[in-house]
Amino acid sequence: MNKAVAFAPATVANIGVGFDILGLALDNPGDTISAEFSDTPGVTVAGIEGDGGKLPRDPNKNTACVAGLSVLRAAGSTQGVALTIQKGLPAASGLGSSAASAVGAAVAVNALLGEPLTRDQLLAPSLDGEAIASGYHADNVAPCLFGGITLSYGIEAHQIERLPIPRGLSLALVTPHVEVATAMARAVLPKEIPLKSMVKQTGSVARLIRAIYTDDLESMAAAMEADVVVEPARAHLMPGLFEARRAAKAAGALALVISGAGPTLCAVCASHETALQVVSALEMVYAELGLGCTARAASVSEQGSSVQVSEGA
């Protein structure tokens, strides 16, 4: 094989109250990463498209290269690999862009080498890549790699649970055209949480997981929005959050939460038709605010990252 191409989907981390532990994979959009053998040792960047020149070309600072190198090491390979990264996801948008690059690279490099590592064994290299952008937490990486809705109560593969996908679950996503750096969105979080808040938050996480298992979209939506810790601290960084929530609900959404560290907002709907109506309502909110945005309907992807093309020598 001389070329492998992987697709890595966008992800919604936290799903409301599940800060750093819950996440889901979307069926669109995503990053496409091509891996080819190279005479240059290690993992290098052959090209990056769609990032507006913003992502680092230095392999030590690029999440895809760090993840790819970690795969080479885990597989005991001394081959050089060059990556071509097509960014379908904007950086600093709350759609798991850095995780998608890391996971896509890990999957592509592994495919190029002939799949020496299992999917579970790709978790650690993917996290190594994601860590240089936002530290070691698996709420974007796990759904991106494994698909579906994931609960990560640690960063090892046996600490990741795939949760069922409630029937009818459809999402409407809107990304206002402003960047919110994950580091900044984490810096504004409280260092200490009052016991009362901890009790409310853990209760809501428990309710959310129960609702997911019992196919109860209304309870799921209510639990997602009952965030008394993270959203209140970050709301001021998210333009149009409350207007968008009002408009989404008026158009039929059950809930609206910040996707990951934002500024993307994610509305939960009970059907694709409703999600399309909510997309239109969200576009109107940002038009009225005079802010550009990208909005789309999506569903949860069962598959996660996939190898799209492998070309033989």
Ligand code: HSE
């Ligand atoms: N759980 C993370 C956060 C997602 O909300 O900061 C972004 O990496």
